[in-house]
Amino acid sequence: QKEVEQDPGPLSVPEGAIVSLNCTYSNSAFQYFMWYRQYSRKGPELLMYTYSSGNKEDGRFTAQVDKSSKYISLFIRDSQPSDSATYLCAMRTNNAGNMLTFGGGTRLMVKP
Amino acid sequence: DSGVTQTPKHLITATGQRVTLRCSPRSGDLSVYWYQQSLDQGLQFLIQYYNGEERAKGNILERFSAQQFPDLHSELNLSSLELGDSALYFCASSPRRISYEQYFGPGTRLTVT
Numbered sequence: 001q002k003e004v005e006q007d008p009g010p011l012s013v014p015e016g017a018i019v020s021l022n023c024t025y026s027n028s029a030f031q032y033f034m035w036y037r038q039y040s041r042k043g044p045e046l047l048m049y050t051y052s053s054g055n056k057e058d059g060r061f062t063a064q065v066d067k068s069s070k071y072i073s074l075f076i077r078d079s080q081p082s083d084s085a086t087y088l089c090a091m092r093t094n095n096a097g098n099m100l101t102f103g104g105g106t107r108l109m110v111k112p
Numbered sequence: 113d114s115g116v117t118q119t120p121k122h123l124i125t126a127t128g129q130r131v132t133l134r135c136s137p138r139s140g141d142l143s144v145y146w147y148q149q150s151l152d153q154g155l156q157f158l159i160q161y162y163n164g165e166e167r168a169k170g171n172i173l174e175r176f177s178a179q180q181f182p183d184l185h186s187e188l189n190l191s192s193l194e195l196g197d198s199a200l201y202f203c204a205s206s207p208r209r210i211s212y213e214q215y216f217g218p219g220t221r222l223t224v225t
Contacts, residue, residue, distance in 0.1 A: 044155070046212075098143065
């Protein structure tokens, strides 16, 4: 079993929909949680960063962390065709330096 | 554009060969990371260098090695290549040894035939 699990999708939604992307993890030592977006044939780019539990909002994006359930989410409001990409969750502990553990990614398609 | 450059973009080589992938970090960034992305394993951390010194090691095979030079560019050397080494190899950089932000390059696609 992988340390970080993510439904690979694809997830297909109509433009304007609210999208929910999720990851579960098994290592309770993870303290820092990130969401990266990766367009086809490009490198991942950081979208959101959260430390420990709680919510964080940035424009149309909201990241949630529930450490008690070992579950993190990314919500995208008013989804746009330009949001079509693969979304990767990533996490790290306090003790692993800057080593990130990634989920497998969820492919999102937003249809006009 | 993240400011991280990687060369070459594509590389096709045969089993048993050795290749070198090159990465130039963003201006001013001292940390460089290497990742391997394959369909079955996803994005896997290989190794981190900070200001020329190795700082963290992930699931990097013994056939693979890396270094960071005084001008901060980095090279990933892959030897005795196997079919299973075919993957996208990403380099990322960050300003400090520990930073929540890692800026990824466009990747090098390696195909081993």
